[in-house]
Amino acid sequence: MNTNTAKPKDTTIAAEPTPGSLMRKRIFTHWGFMIGAFVLIVIILMALLAPYISPGDPFDQVLSRKLIPPIWHDSAKVTWEHPLGTDKLGRDYMTRLFYGARISLLIGFGAMLISGIIGTALGVLAGYYGGRVDMVVNFIITTRLSLPVVLVALAVVSIVGSSLNVVIWVLGLLIWDRFAVVMRSATQQVRALDFVTSAQALGCSTPRILLTEIMPNITNQFVVIATLEMAHAILLEATLSFLGLGVQPPEPSWGLMISEAKGMIFFDPWLITIPGLALFALVLSINLLGDGIRDVTAPENRN
Amino acid sequence: MFYYALKRLGVAVLVAVTVSILSFSMVYLSGDPAVALAGEGASNEDIENVRRIYGFDQPIIFQYGNWLLQAVQGNLGHSNYLKSPVASVIFERLPTTMLLGACSLAFALLLAIPLGVVAAIRPNSIIDRIALSIAVVGQAMPSFWFALTMILWLGINWRLLPITGTESWMNFIMPSVALGYYLTPAVMRLTRAGMLEVLSSDYIRTARAKGLRPMTVLFKHALRNAIIPVVSLAAVQFGFMLGGSIVIETIFAINGLGYLAWESILRADVPMMQAIVLVLSVFYILLTFLADMLNAFLDPRIRVA
Amino acid sequence: MSKKIEKTGSNRVLEVKNLNVEIPVPSGLLRPVQNVSLRVDRGETLCIVGESGCGKSLTSLAIMDLLPSKAKRTCDEMRLLGENVFGIKERAMSDLRGDRMSMIFQEPMTSLNPAYTIGNQLGEALRRHQNVSNAEARDRAIYLLEKVGITAAAGRLGQYPHQLSGGLRQRVMIAMALMCGPDLIIADEPTTALDVTIQAQILHLLSELQREFHMGMVLITHDLGVVARIADRIAVMYAGQVVETGTAEQIFNAPTHPYTRGLLQCIPIPGKTKRGERLGAIPGIVPSLVGHMDGCHFASRCSEVQARCQTGNIELAPAKQKGHLCRCVLAQSGPSSELETGEAAV
Numbered sequence: 001m002n003t004n005t006a007k008p009k010d011t012t013i014a015a016e017p018t019p020g021s022l023m024r025k026r027i028f029t030h031w032g033f034m035i036g037a038f039v040l041i042v043i044i045l046m047a048l049l050a051p052y053i054s055p056g057d058p059f060d061q062v063l064s065r066k067l068i069p070p071i072w073h074d075s076a077k078v079t080w081e082h083p084l085g086t087d088k089l090g091r092d093y094m095t096r097l098f099y100g101a102r103i104s105l106l107i108g109f110g111a112m113l114i115s116g117i118i119g120t121a122l123g124v125l126a127g128y129y130g131g132r133v134d135m136v137v138n139f140i141i142t143t144r145l146s147l148p149v150v151l152v153a154l155a156v157v158s159i160v161g162s163s164l165n166v167v168i169w170v171l172g173l174l175i176w177d178r179f180a181v182v183m184r185s186a187t188q189q190v191r192a193l194d195f196v197t198s199a200q201a202l203g204c205s206t207p208r209i210l211l212t213e214i215m216p217n218i219t220n221q222f223v224v225i226a227t228l229e230m231a232h233a234i235l236l237e238a239t240l241s242f243l244g245l246g247v248q249p250p251e252p253s254w255g256l257m258i259s260e261a262k263g264m265i266f267f268d269p270w271l272i273t274i275p276g277l278a279l280f281a282l283v284l285s286i287n288l289l290g291d292g293i294r295d296v297t298a299p300e301n302r303n
Numbered sequence: 304m305f306y307y308a309l310k311r312l313g314v315a316v317l318v319a320v321t322v323s324i325l326s327f328s329m330v331y332l333s334g335d336p337a338v339a340l341a342g343e344g345a346s347n348e349d350i351e352n353v354r355r356i357y358g359f360d361q362p363i364i365f366q367y368g369n370w371l372l373q374a375v376q377g378n379l380g381h382s383n384y385l386k387s388p389v390a391s392v393i394f395e396r397l398p399t400t401m402l403l404g405a406c407s408l409a410f411a412l413l414l415a416i417p418l419g420v421v422a423a424i425r426p427n428s429i430i431d432r433i434a435l436s437i438a439v440v441g442q443a444m445p446s447f448w449f450a451l452t453m454i455l456w457l458g459i460n461w462r463l464l465p466i467t468g469t470e471s472w473m474n475f476i477m478p479s480v481a482l483g484y485y486l487t488p489a490v491m492r493l494t495r496a497g498m499l500e501v502l503s504s505d506y507i508r509t510a511r512a513k514g515l516r517p518m519t520v521l522f523k524h525a526l527r528n529a530i531i532p533v534v535s536l537a538a539v540q541f542g543f544m545l546g547g548s549i550v551i552e553t554i555f556a557i558n559g560l561g562y563l564a565w566e567s568i569l570r571a572d573v574p575m576m577q578a579i580v581l582v583l584s585v586f587y588i589l590l591t592f593l594a595d596m597l598n599a600f601l602d603p604r605i606r607v608a
Numbered sequence: 609m610s611k612k613i614e615k616t617g618s619n620r621v622l623e624v625k626n627l628n629v630e631i632p633v634p635s636g637l638l639r640p641v642q643n644v645s646l647r648v649d650r651g652e653t654l655c656i657v658g659e660s661g662c663g664k665s666l667t668s669l670a671i672m673d674l675l676p677s678k679a680k681r682t683c684d685e686m687r688l689l690g691e692n693v694f695g696i697k698e699r700a701m702s703d704l705r706g707d708r709m710s711m712i713f714q715e716p717m718t719s720l721n722p723a724y725t726i727g728n729q730l731g732e733a734l735r736r737h738q739n740v741s742n743a744e745a746r747d748r749a750i751y752l753l754e755k756v757g758i759t760a761a762a763g764r765l766g767q768y769p770h771q772l773s774g775g776l777r778q779r780v781m782i783a784m785a786l787m788c789g790p791d792l793i794i795a796d797e798p799t800t801a802l803d804v805t806i807q808a809q810i811l812h813l814l815s816e817l818q819r820e821f822h823m824g825m826v827l828i829t830h831d832l833g834v835v836a837r838i839a840d841r842i843a844v845m846y847a848g849q850v851v852e853t854g855t856a857e858q859i860f861n862a863p864t865h866p867y868t869r870g871l872l873q874c875i876p877i878p879g880k881t882k883r884g885e886r887l888g889a890i891p892g893i894v895p896s897l898v899g900h901m902d903g904c905h906f907a908s909r910c911s912e913v914q915a916r917c918q919t920g921n922i923e924l925a926p927a928k929q930k931g932h933l934c935r936c937v938l939a940q941s942g943p944s945s946e947l948e949t950g951e952a953a954v
Contacts, residue, residue: 032439033544077365142314143321145539146584148546151564155576158568235445239550242447243565258448269455278446284443291439310799505718512713513733513784514706517698527723603768604722 003278026296033292039285043278047101056092058099058252061165066090070270081200086262087257093097094254095270097278099203103253104282107168109188111233112226114172119179124210126180127187137180144177155234171233182225186218193217220297228289231283238279253277304606307599317594322584323374327338327367335359336573375579380574384567389578393560397582399469400552400559404545406475408481412537415487419494420526423502434495438488447548448479450554467556468580478555482548486540497529504528531601538594542587621792622648622671622709622802625685631678640666641681642848645924648792648824653815655835655856656828657871658845661894664828665714667845668794671826672711673701689791707737709792710785712814713745715801716778720769725781727765728942734787752783775806782814786821793818794826799834811838832875836860844868848897849904850924854932864927864934867906904936912938943945 028032038264046053046060068077070085070093078085084093126137152172160166190196191214199209240246247253254275261271330336338345338352345353352358373380379389422431445551458466459479465474466487502525510524545560552561560579567575599605627639641663648654656664670681675694686694688709693701710733713719721729730752731745740748746765755763756779769777778798785793795814799807815838818825829835835842836856843853844865852865863869873888892909895901903918904910910917916937927934 001474084520139314139321142591143318143325146318146322146542146587147325147584148543148580148587150549151546151580151583154549154565155329155580156332158571158576159329159573163527163537205526231443238445243550243553245568255445255447258451262451264457265451265455269459272448272451275451276445279445279448280443283445284440287439287443319754406639406947419844505713505715505826506721509713509719509781510721511702512672512705513702513736514702515732515736518701524721527754528721602723603725604770607768607771 004128021298022048027292030292030296033289033296034262034294036285036288036290039281040289041287043101043282044105046098047105050095050098050102054095054098055083056095058095059089059250060091062086062090064090067264067268068211069268070274073270085270087260093274096257097275098255098274100252100254100257100278101282103164103247103251104237104279107171107237107247108230108234108286110168110200110239111171112230112294114169114224114231115174115176116179116222118173119176119225120183120212123178123180123183124187124214124218127184128214130188134184137184141177141180147174148172149236153236153240154243154245157240162245162248164208164247164251167240171236175232175236178223178229179225182221183218186242187214188223190214190217204258220293224290224294226296227286227293229287231290234279234283234286268302304599305495307605311592311595312607315588319588320371322588323346323371323581324367326580327407329577329580330573334412343388349503374578379578379581382567382572382575384570384572384575390576392563392575393578393582396558396560396563399557400545400548400561403478403482403548403552403559406479406539408541409484410479411486411490414483415490416516416530416533418487419491419521420498420521422491422495423529424521426499431495434491438491441484442486443490446481447554448552449484450477450551452478453481454554459467469557474555474557478551478557481554482544484536484553485547486544489540490533490536493533494529497532498525499581501525501529505580527601531598534597534601535591536548537588538590542583545583545586562607576592618880619650620647620687620695621650621652621689622646622826623685623687624671625683627667627670627683627686629663629670629675630680630682631676633898638898639900640848640897641670644845644848644895646826646843646850648826650791650824651819651822652840653818653825653827653838654841654843655839656826656843656845657830657832657835659830659894662845663848663897664830664845665796668711668796668826668828671794672705673698674705674707687933703737706733706785706790707788708790709787709794710780710790712778712785712795713800714795714797716774717801719781720777720942722769725766725768726772730765730780730784730787733784737788748787749783750869752786753780755786755810755817756780756783758783774802775810778806779813780800781908782810782817786817789821790823792824792826794828796828797830798827799829799831806832814838823912832871844871847894847901849905849935850933851935852933853905853924854927858927858929862928864932864939865906865936866910866912866938875883902930914938 031210035225039148065082065086066080066088067090068086069075071078071080071083075084082094084097086092087096122137122140126134153174156170157166160170195208196213204213224270237246237253238258241253241255242259244259247255247256257275258272261268261275264271337348337350337357337359358366361369377390378462379393381387382389382392385392413467418434418437420433422428425431454466454477457463464477465471466477468474507520507524510520515524548559549561550562551557552559553565556562561585564576564579566572567579624644624646627641627644627646628639631638631640640661644663644667646654646656646667656667658664661721666675666679669675670679670683671686673681675681686692686943687702693704720726727746727749730749731742734740734745734748735742737837745860749765750761753764758764758776758779759837764780769780772780778801782798798808798814811834814825816898817823827834827838839856841853841855842859843850844859844867845851846867852859852863859868860872863872867890870888870890876887890909895905895908903920904913904922907913908915914937922935922937924933924935925939926932927939
């Protein structure tokens, strides 16, 4: 071990990289993050550009051209006019898939925003004030958790009536629990740090401390939960639509597309497989992105 | 321990009461329940009749008190559609859902806990990566699509399993997998994280320093401590699963509580909906209470205060 | 139980030659323990002293084969009671751990499993290594708990760790280490986590027990006051190496390595150190142990540093008296011979 006697002492210690370059390196070497981001961007582009890239119209029914299989099927009916085929009403499946991405993203984002605001408000208050406030918030969280989400959402939608807005609001009002739980513990941790104590000692007002001292330090956790909850909301919307109480026909929701194709599982299973895969890819990409953000922003918490 | 149990019980009862208020107020979501109940095209007189018969003319607090009093006595109301007591219908369907839930839970735990343990023993190994991939993929799969895909391959293409019904244990395989797999990722991750933490703890080093066999260290000293948080999670997830059974039971035509819930939602059978929400919530509250007690039993720091 | 090493064999309980520990870290290969040689005889206390991070604890974990899985150890020789214990199967090693050699750890608060009673945790080592009944294990546990100064021992057996104070838990840990009547006991800073008043009690207890059971003991500490009271021999470690070793008198009366001298100047001596007088301090910081390091590890902080300190490998070589070894060019009269360094096991 003492062979290389002439080696200077410091060569093994590399120059310290800057935080920015470290972060960039972590992002670009994180496979999950990169794949998730790529797939999500593709789906977002699909949704945004749906009117321009779609082969047809999502509502146009051509009954003479119904149930054309997608082009990789070995069938005389396949045509490049309908790359993913047509559904039982002769609507172009690829077009409906593109427009369906809009609904999934819209509902996912809207519900996430509503639940994020509710959950963060509750969690930050509970974490910051502790004591009685914390007890009350905990009680609210426990109560919310004891309500079965799918069932309550279905029941409420069925009573109130189904529309895109109703679905967004019902989901948003139901799935804030994880936001509240995580934001609460994150706030508790930040609150105990010295800079919050010194801000309090300086006489800063509570709203000011919450906004300028606490909030910036819990943004990472918020973003992570936001991605997970967006994925959650998308899955729930698909479930509601699948059960017939979410997005209503003829809107092209992926869950609804699977529901409409349920009866054709024996002869045209691709009608189920295609929107299912799209849903799976969207949710997976958002989850991967969320996990990636968590790893990249807090690499020490990876396990 | 007794004081702890009492405190937990108090919170549980309070939550149950809150939930009962919420599910009671479901009737008022649509506006005037008497109008809704009387149906379309009912005359004002009919509506007034309904209002009187159902007690909607009384102050809300009386209505709620009455409803709760009846509910506590086991009378959950009368189904508008089935024209029979809600409670008897629910308890007729409940065992099927419980059986399905138990099978799903067993499937999930038997898959997730060993996987989590193995992943934690060899972190970053191939097994660990496979386990984590299963978790990531599992969390992204919509359960209804997973169920339909299983029906397509296992039921239709390969004809291995029956598609619908509850005649034999074979019928329960696909629904249990479809319902249980959703729970697997969370349990696996928690088991893995718990085991990783425990395995690096000082008392595991002590156990090894005593010369104990690796299996003793792993199961007696490590798993026993790592499993404590998993118990709570399993209880919580079991509750969620019963709520999620509505999807699976609908797909596989299993005549349980979930299917009943879906039927009553389609029929706008509000008393039935209310009762099912209440029953599932109370069951969940009971479950988490029992999990707390089991935790206290497993963790002497709570039990022997 | 596999082959049992005869208790009546050699008088040399532990012999370690050229122990190295390597841990891969992101910036390279960390070498926290380098060419450490140690020996302990029956009835003898060897104290390993040095500041935090000098490799004391990793040395003891390496001897027990309890290093974290990432860390790799190599050595020329490691013998327990004359038998080779290096590179033997985990199964054979676990037969020895807790039976012939046992260890007491630094953190009594976290070193006991919260889920099991004291009695359970005391008894399991004995039941694992020796074919005893539960009643026998219980009797032995009570006997040892009384030995380590715990009153109402029988009643303690049913208690859980969280019901005991830190001092009591460390006493339980000591009793646990003694369950099988080991020949070697390694105590890794056993009193660091305890109150000052309890520290003295525990150390006193340890040295008494060591004499009574005629064990070899390795005591790891950074407290020179402790060392002065109970050490037979001392090994001073700095930056992964043993820099000086000898009997307690040799080290305290004629410290040879500049680091040892610096350490000794840091402790106040009642009666000798004047009130208000500044205590000694060693300037500078410990060098990073990542990668290969040339020359004397202490060179960057040494007040007597010379050009020849910076290069080559400085061996542990005999100082003036027999058994006194020092890793410093100033202490070496001539070039050290291979024979001498070969025998230089501490």
